[in-house]
Amino acid sequence: MPELPEVEFAVRRLRRAVRGREIAQLRAHHPSQRRSLTARVVAAVVGRRITTVERRGKHQLLHLDDGALLLVHFRMDGDWVFDRRDTALPPHVRVTLDLADGRRAVLVDPRALCTLTWHAVDAHPDLGLGPEPEDPALTPAAFRARLANRRGPVKTVLLDQSVIAGVGNIYAAESLWHARISPRAAAASLNAERAARLLAGIRTALADGHVNAGRYHKGERLIPFNVYDREGGPCPRCRQPVRRIAQAGRSTYFCARCQAR
Numbered sequence: 304m305p306e307l308p309e310v311e312f313a314v315r316r317l318r319r320a321v322r323g324r325e326i327a328q329l330r331a332h333h334p335s336q337r338r339s340l341t342a343r344v345v346a347a348v349v350g351r352r353i354t355t356v357e358r359r360g361k362h363q364l365l366h367l368d369d370g371a372l373l374l375v376h377f378r379m380d381g382d383w384v385f386d387r388r389d390t391a392l393p394p395h396v397r398v399t400l401d402l403a404d405g406r407r408a409v410l411v412d413p414r415a416l417c418t419l420t421w422h423a424v425d426a427h428p429d430l431g432l433g434p435e436p437e438d439p440a441l442t443p444a445a446f447r448a449r450l451a452n453r454r455g456p457v458k459t460v461l462l463d464q465s466v467i468a469g470v471g472n473i474y475a476a477e478s479l480w481h482a483r484i485s486p487r488a489a490a491a492s493l494n495a496e497r498a499a500r501l502l503a504g505i506r507t508a509l510a511d512g513h514v515n516a517g518r519y520h521k522g523e524r525l526i527p528f529n530v531y532d533r534e535g536g537p538c539p540r541c542r543q544p545v546r547r548i549a550q551a552g553r554s555t556y557f558c559a560r561c562q563a564r
């Protein structure tokens with residue numbers, strides 16, 4: 304599943320391809336998209352220019368010149384393909400965004416869970432997101448304060464996008480390993496020193512992720528995961544076998560020695 308680094312990589316590609324361009328056509332190719340991309344929405348979008356493209360958490364925001372917003376989420380398996388409008392469509396196409404310059408952005412997704420929705424200027428959605436983890440304004444003290452009033456184990460709290468934006472199952476596990484904090488520790492129990500270590504761990508894990516982000520869907524990483532999806536493999540720090548447990552229905556990978564409670 305794409306997390307913050309993969310979405311950031313996608314947004315940079317998308318920005319290069321569409322920023323400043325006029326939309327010539329918007330077409331849904333799957334029933335899941337036709338519900339949101341109605342004839343009224345298409346009529347509102349065609350002829351508009353895309354002024355900026357930004358990422359918030361795992362959302363992609365395309366701002367149009369009339370103040371409206373196209374909001375994209377890859378969910379489990381979405382991705383962009385950029386090509387020319389006169390070439391054959393790639394497999395698993397869900398939405399095509401034709402540009403007036405003859406190019407095209409194609410939203411592809413084998414599982415058809417990705418979303419693309421339109422929001423008028425006066426109806427921008429509240430995404431309910433906490434701060435971006437890489438925002439320098441997010442200090443260790445501010446991060447600790449965000450954890451302090453949350454119930455539950457820190458791993459599960461990190462997945463709450465209103466606490467911190469863009470951290471998913473992979474980078475939560477990797478961050479806690481970097482910080483040497485048990486995924487079962489209560490989020491509210493972290494003292495200032497451990498909260499600072501966790502914030503640094505999140506940033507280290509995401510920095511590794513940015514190195515790998517271009518490999519999303521290609522199945523190989525330039526920097527391997529330390530614990531994620533490595534049950535039974537040696538912890539890179541202490542060689543203890545990596546353990547897997549379930550928390551809130553999701554797998555958590557960690558080293559029971561480095562990340563003792």
Ligand SMILES: [Zn+2]
Nearest residue numbers: 538541558561
């Ligand atoms: Zn270890």
